[in-house]
Amino acid sequence: MTLAVLPIDPAKSLRRQLPLYAPVAVPAGFPSPAQDYYNGPVDLNTHLIQDPTSTFIIRVSGESMTGVGIYDGDEVIVDRSLTPTDGSVVIAILDGDLTLKRLRMRGGSVALHAENPDFPDIILRGDANLSIWGVVTICLHHVR
Secondary structure (H helix, E strand, C coil), X not given: CCCEEEECCCCXXXXXXXXXXXXXXXXXXXCCCCCXXXXXXEEHHHHHCCCHHHEEEEECXXXXXXXXXXXXXXXXXXXXXXXXXCCCEEEEEECCEEEEEEEEEECCEEEEECCCCCCCCEECCCCCCEEEEEEEEEEECCCC
């Protein structure tokens, strides 16, 4: 798996507000009559990013996280200021290589869990060098 890191520079980021239509949610089932509710613009920077100085967008390559809806070519928003906990989806550096996995910490053991049954979990041994680079907060999935 290869990951491309795309930094977010708040001083240079494009501030583009997009319209938000609410309080109606679009049904994904059967069509319903359209409703004209406009709830003002949404700034995606403030809507999706908690801490711009610690947040990056990373492009994903690989299929190990498809079980949670993260696919090859998607981008994930990663916040380095968050503390990873058991169950967090994280960007980890394992023995010098970046990987995207779910962090599992149980009974003193640590594992990096793939959300695809075709990929084995990575159980950390005493000689493994693991660093959690950041916590994934949002997946930007591309509709294909």
